[in-house]
Each structure stands twice: as C-alpha cells, then as structure tokens.
Amino acid sequence: MLDIYTLGDEILREKTEKIKVFDSALAIFVDAMFETMGESDGIGLAAPQVGVSKQLFVVDTRRPNERLVFINPEIVETSFEQGLYEEGCLSIPNMYSDIMRPLEVTVQAQDLSGKSFTLHASGILARVIQHENDHLNGVLFIDRMEEEAREKLLVAYKKRHKRRK
Numbered sequence: 001m002l003d004i005y006t007l008g009d010e011i012l013r014e015k016t017e018k019i020k021v022f023d024s025a026l027a028i029f030v031d032a033m034f035e036t037m038g039e040s041d042g043i044g045l046a047a048p049q050v051g052v053s054k055q056l057f058v059v060d061t062r063r064p065n066e067r068l069v070f071i072n073p074e075i076v077e078t079s080f081e082q083g084l085y086e087e088g089c090l091s092i093p094n095m096y097s098d099i100m101r102p103l104e105v106t107v108q109a110q111d112l113s114g115k116s117f118t119l120h121a122s123g124i125l126a127r128v129i130q131h132e133n134d135h136l137n138g139v140l141f142i143d144r145m146e147e148e149a150r151e152k153l154l155v156a157y158k159k160r161h162k163r164r165k
Contacts, residue, residue: 002036002050007092007157011048013138016055018072022114030069030112033058042090044128046135049091057132061124068119073109073133076118078102085127087141095157099144101130 005011019026029052037045037058046057060067079102088096104122107129111117121129131141142150 001039002032004036004040004045004049004090005051006161007140007142009091011051011053012091012135012140014048014053015138016048016053016136019054019056019110022071022110022112026071027112030056030058034060034067037090040090043124044132045090046132048135048138055136057135059125059128059132061128063125066125069112070107070109070129070132071111071114073107073129073136075105075107075130075133077106078130079104079122085124087127087131089131089141091135092140092142092157094160095142095153097141097145097149097153099131099141101127101144105129107133 033045033047033050036050037060043061044057044059047054055072057070057073058068059070081103082100083103084098084100086096087099103126104120105126106118106120108116108118134140142153145153
C-alpha cells in the first residue's frame with residue numbers, strides 16, 4: 001500500500017505534470033493505487049494523494065465497467081444541469097460536505113498503454129471524475145464549499161486530527 005497524503009501536505013496544492021512514459025513501472029504504480037484506494041475504502045484516488053505530482057487518477061465505483069484509469073485527463077464538456085451530493089476525500093479523512101457539480105461530464109484521457117479515449121459519464125462516475133481531476137490541479141473538494149461551511153469543517157478536522165497525534 002502507498003501512503004495517502006493529507007490536508008496540509010503541499011503536494012495536494014500543486015498543479016501536476018503530464019505523463020509521457022507508458023511502461024511497466026506505470027502499470028505497477030496504477031496497481032498500487034487501486035490497492036491503496038480499495039484498502040482505504042475509496043472510490044477514486046489521484047496520484048498527488050500518494051505523493052506523485054503526475055496527471056493520473058483511478059476510479060472504482062464498484063459498478064460494472066467503472067474500474068478505470070485516467071492518464072493526462074481533460075474534462076472537455078460538462079452539463080449545464082448541476083446537483084448537490086455529499087463528497088469526502090481520502091486526503092481529508094472522515095470529513096464530508098455537499099458539493100455542487102455538473103451532473104454529466106465528457107473526459108478525454110489516455111489509458112495505461114497511452115491510447116487516447118473519450119468517455120461521457122453521469123451519476124457517481126461523473127462526480128468522481130470531477131473530484132479526482134480537481135486533485136490534478138491542486139483543488140480539494142473543500143475549495144468548492146462556501147467559506148463559512150469550509151471554516152467549520154476545517155476547525156472540526158483540526159480538532160479530530162490533533163486528538164489522533
């Protein structure tokens with residue numbers, strides 16, 4: 001398993017770099033990301049969350065055909081219609097908030113072999129894609145909250161985090 005970086009770690013705020021080499025080391029890293037995500041009971045994990053500043057995230061919504069790898073992704077279209085849904089993040093453990101996001105997205109990315117693909121997603125898959133893609137730009141779900149709600153969540157997180165040390 002890989003270590004998951006948490007709120008306060010600088011890498012979570014960095015803009016990531018494109019992946020240029022598609023080799024067995026990348027495949028091994030992706031397998032480790034899936035293992036880490038599964039062991040942590042997550043449904044999405046971005047490379048910066050495990051200390052790697054590269055444009056890569058994995059998704060496993062536990063639904064058929066929704067165990068996916070996105071390399072060098074770009075969201076090219078979002079629906080006008082938006083919805084609220086509770087989000088959490090492995091990098092901000094046990095903290096949740098309703099976040100407004102487009103209900104559908106179209107993403108272009110590359111797979112493990114470097115082959116380009118386009119995927120249109122809705123529902124939970126669309127939400128996870130947006131959440132994980134934000135990580136590649138140094139954006140956390142708390143950045144999408146209203147300021148007052150974000151401050152309350154951060155205070156609660158700091159109290160909980162302090163108790164664990």
